[in-house]
Amino acid sequence: MIIVLKKNIHEAQRESLRSFLENKGYTVKEIIGQEETVFGAVGQSGLDIREVEMLDGVASVVPISKPYKLASRELKKEDTIVTVGNVKIGGNRIAVMAGPCAIESREQISTIAGLVREAGAVILRGGAFKPRTSPYAFQGLGEEGLQYLKEAGEKYGMPVTTEIVSPSDVDLMKNYIDMFQIGARNMQNFELLKAVGKTGMPVLLKRGLCATLEEWLMAAEYLMASGTDQIVLCERGIRTFERATRNTLDCSAIPVVQKMTHLPVIGDPSHATGLRDMVNPMSLAIVASGASGLIVEVHDHPEKAFSDGPQSLYPSQFEKLMRDIQALAPVVGKSLERIPRIIPSSLTQKQGEAYSTFNQAIAFQGERGAYSELAVRRAFDEKSSVLPCKSFADVFDAVMQGKAAYGVVPVENTLGGTINDNLDLLISHPGIQVVGEQQVRIIHNLIVLPGTKKEQITHIYSHPQGLAQCADFLKNEMPWAEAVPFFDTAGSVSFVKKTLDPTKAAIAGAPAARFHDMEILSEGIESNPRNYTRFYIICREENASLFRSAAPVNRASLQFTVGDHPGALFEALSILSKHGLNMKKLESRPIPGKPWEYSFFVETELGEEGAFTIALDELKGCCSSARVLGTFTAAL
Incomplete structure (x- = not known):
């Protein structure tokens, strides 16, 4: 059932409702939408919904008619965006996964990873365990292949995915990959689905050879009921009487299933057709039908491939496909997902010499753990050193003086509007150029000293904009606490930590809590979840071409x-x-x-x-x- 919560529901009422449902044998999922928050309660209890409607904080109760409860559009009207490493799948994105059918050697997967990354792929795929029709066919390199896959992914800044065929391999594989792949033959291997679901990791779930859409979604339900909601569905062709192609690509399934579920759907044109020359046109058909991405097989020498060579694209064919998708994307109202990361191995000798400037640091305004630092981490390598600055002007000065190779400054917020100070600084610094952009969702949290109870808090510190963006939480959940403006969100966390006073709390992002070893008491307390900040990446002219080479x-x-x-x-x-x-x-x-x-x-x-x-x-x-x-x- 779907329990729609009242907008002014208190935290105590929310937890009481959750406990009531769980005690009745239900699994409860909380879903925060643009206009309302709901509980999805799934179970076999014979509870009368009228009993739930009478509970405090409940606005209404709606039964879910579909057998796939958690995956149903009835439960969640908004699209789910699946996060795989630094890649987003769903919404208005087209994420392309590419790589060989099978990992054959360290050199092979590394070479192909570099080629597909340069062309625009954002996730690296490759098989380490290969379920084959013939017991005499190549079965994969196993753990050795996983090691090679992980190395290649890290080298080129790409998350990786590979197929799992046995529940006993879950613990081994989760240490090497970012996303599990459930193949068509295992779509209804329920023990495998339950084992993978318990990890909570992202999963790519392929449609079975002869599966109906409902059976496909019921397989997704097994994953969701077991613990993960990060699921990407993959249409890869179904078995029909037609033998001209390996399978029959069911493009019509994509828009149909998108009406049935909130989960993102992608397509696999390689397995759907089995023919290299058909992969590109069918890829465009998949994108045109509304899919959120593709998973494509690419090999530098398909004629020598250990597995599925006839359906694997040459790198030049894949590069053309990416250009065609980029041209088609605006027609369907989408954009290609990109990873704006610099790849050392792809640089020219001159660029490689300039790359050493990254040792100087990336400058941002604020203290460690600020949202600006989060933007830095998404735009650059996680190991890049950073230079926190007191003001925006200090960021520009650090870049101009060579103290930092790059700077990251906010220019616009979806709620607060343009940050005019940074436009003025950009205009007044003719030696600095904009070379990149990064968007960060602003998720505010109530952060306290470890062990602090909510009722102890008397003062809450944050930037005035942060306080304003959490006004509903402060009014409804913490009406007794005084909101105190502070110069910086992350700085407010540092201040509270230094006071060692459990009556004080801060509102800031999760990175600030992690950096300062503080506790998050309440997560996602912003009034409007559609709160994003757009950042410019700036640098001196001599470093501009280096960053622009990434995309x-x-x-x-x-x-x-x-x-x-x-x-x-x-x-x-x-x-x-x-x-x-x-x-x-x-x-x-x-x-x-x-x-x-x-x-x-x-x-x-x-x-x-x-x-x-x-x-x-x-x-x-x-x-x-x-x-x-x-x-x-x-x-x-």
Whole structure:
């Protein structure tokens, strides 16, 4: 059943309701949506729903009619976004997994990993345990293959996935991989599903050879009931009477199953067709049908492959496929998932020499554990050193003075709007360029000294914006505590720790709690879960090409001033429109020393090849001044 909670429900009522349901034999999943929060209660109890409706904090109760309860759209209307390492699958993303059918050697998987990563793949696949139709066929390298897969993934900054065939291998494999893969032949191996589900790790669940959509979702239900909700469904073709292809790709299943479940769906054109020449067109068909991604087999020498060579793409074919998907993505309202990470092995000699600058640090504003540091960790290697700065201006100064190779600064928040200070600093530092972008969801938590009880807290510290974004929690859950503005969210955690006072708490992100060894008392306390901050990655001009090598550039930031006459701004913006440049952001900024005069900050897509260069020349001709602040790859 679905229990819709009242918006003003107290924590004590929430926990009481959860305990009541669990004592009745139900498994309870809490789902926080945009407009309401619900409990999904799954079990075989004969409880009368009217008994639940009368409990405190319950708005309504809705029975789930589908046999797949947790996977049903009835339980969760919003799409689930599955996180695999640093990759997101679902929503408006198209995530591409690629690699060989089987891991044959350390050199083979490493070579292919580099090729598919350069082309745009974000997850590395490769088989270590191969369930084959013939007992005499290559069965995989086992744990040795897992080791090679993990090494290749770490080398190129890619999470990895491989197929599991036996429940006894779960404990071994979870130490090597980021995502389990359940093959078509094991879709209804329920003991395997339960063992994998208990890990809580992401799972790629392929549709069985002759499985109905309901049977497919019931297999997902086994995984969810066992402990994981990070499940990606994979349509890989079904067995029919047609023998022209290996299987029959059921593209119609993708939009149908998306109406049935909130879980993301991807496609496997390699196994669906079994023919290399059909993989690319069927991949585009899968994307066009609304899938959230692909899993494709790629081999540098398919003719020598130990397994499934005829259906494996050559690297050049995979590269073309990625370009075609990028062109198709806007048509279906999606974008390619990217990993904006620098790969040392892919750099030229000159870039490799410049790469040593990363030892200097990546600068950000705030204390350790700040959301800005989280953006750093997602944009750069986890082992990169960081340089916390007191102010945004200090970040720019650190980059200009060479104390930091790069800086990461926030430019916009979905709730608070533009951070104008950083636009002004960018405009006033002509030697600094924007080279990248990173988006971070802001998840606020109530953080305390270990062992602190909620009723002990009398003062809660955080940045004024953080306090405002948690206003509902403060009002409903902590009305007796005083909200105290602080200069920084992560800094408030450091302050509370230093006081050693259990009456004080802070609101900040989980990284700040981990860094300072503090306890999270309440998670996700922000009033609006759609709270994201967009960060710019900045650097001096000599380091710009190094970062941009990580992904194709598709956006530019500009600053220009116009003359003082009617239609001056319209004339400038018309140039962008004429050349098909889609403007994404427009801000006016006061010009220092010139009262009541303004410059304009614009973000625009680059359009077709060469369009931006032509438009920029025309813009310089009609404006008093025009300058490119940077070009970069837009994040999703």
